[in-house]
Structure formats: C-alpha cells, structure tokens
Amino acid sequence: MGYKRKPVKGVLKRFKITKTGKVKRHHAKTSHLMSARPPGSKRRLRRPAVMAEGMARRMRSMVGKSHLNPLRTAHEKAIALQQPAAAAQAS
Numbered sequence: 001m002g003y004k005r006k007p008v009k010g011v012l013k014r015f016k017i018t019k020t021g022k023v024k025r026h027h028a029k030t031s032h033l034m035s036a037r038p039p040g041s042k043r044r045l046r047r048p049a050v051m052a053e054g055m056a057r058r059m060r061s062m063v064g065k066s067h068l069n070p071l072r073t074a075h076e077k078a079i080a081l082q083q084p085a086a087a088a089q090a091s
Contacts, residue, residue, distance in 0.1 A: 012063060015051070020068065020074075022050050023051040023056035024049070025050075026048060056070075
C-alpha cells in the first residue's frame with residue numbers, strides 16, 4: 001500500500017480552493033497604517049484575490065486537490081457551449 005499524503009495545514013489555513021480549482025488568497029499590507037490609504041484601495045484590499053495559476057498549481061498539490069484544473073474546466077465549458085450552437089447550424 002502506498003503512502004497517503006497529508007495536506008499542509010498552513011496552506012489550508014491561508015488559502016481557499018474554489019469548486020473549479022482556483023485558489024483565493026488574502027491581500028498583504030492590511031494589518032496597520034490603513035488610515036493613510038485612500039478608501040478605494042482599502043476596499044480593494046478587503047476583497048480576496050485569485051492566485052496566479054503557476055503558484056496555485058503548487059498550492060493545490062500541497063492540499064491534495066491537484067486533480068482540479070480551472071483552465072481545463074473553462075475549456076470544457078466553452079466546448080459545451082459551442083456544441084448546441086454547432087448542432088443548430090448543421091440542421
């Protein structure tokens with residue numbers, strides 16, 4: 001029997017993985033000295049950011065969700081939308 005990988009708990013606490021496999025992260029520079037920042041930038045920093053795919057792939061493997069791939073999911077959705085349109089044009 002093979003070794004069962006354990007998830008890295010630090011990654012689980014810091015990042016959230018969506019259903020499609022995108023990795024959401026928190027913004028930096030939000031702990032103090034926020035009164036000097038304009039309100040728009042403070043609002044943007046409150047919202048979660050989506051991690052770049054190169055780094056997100058590594059985070060998903062640390063958590064054990066490496067089977068999720070948002071680029072493949074988006075590609076499959078685009079193909080599924082094109083098939084009914086192509087069938088309608090053919091008939």
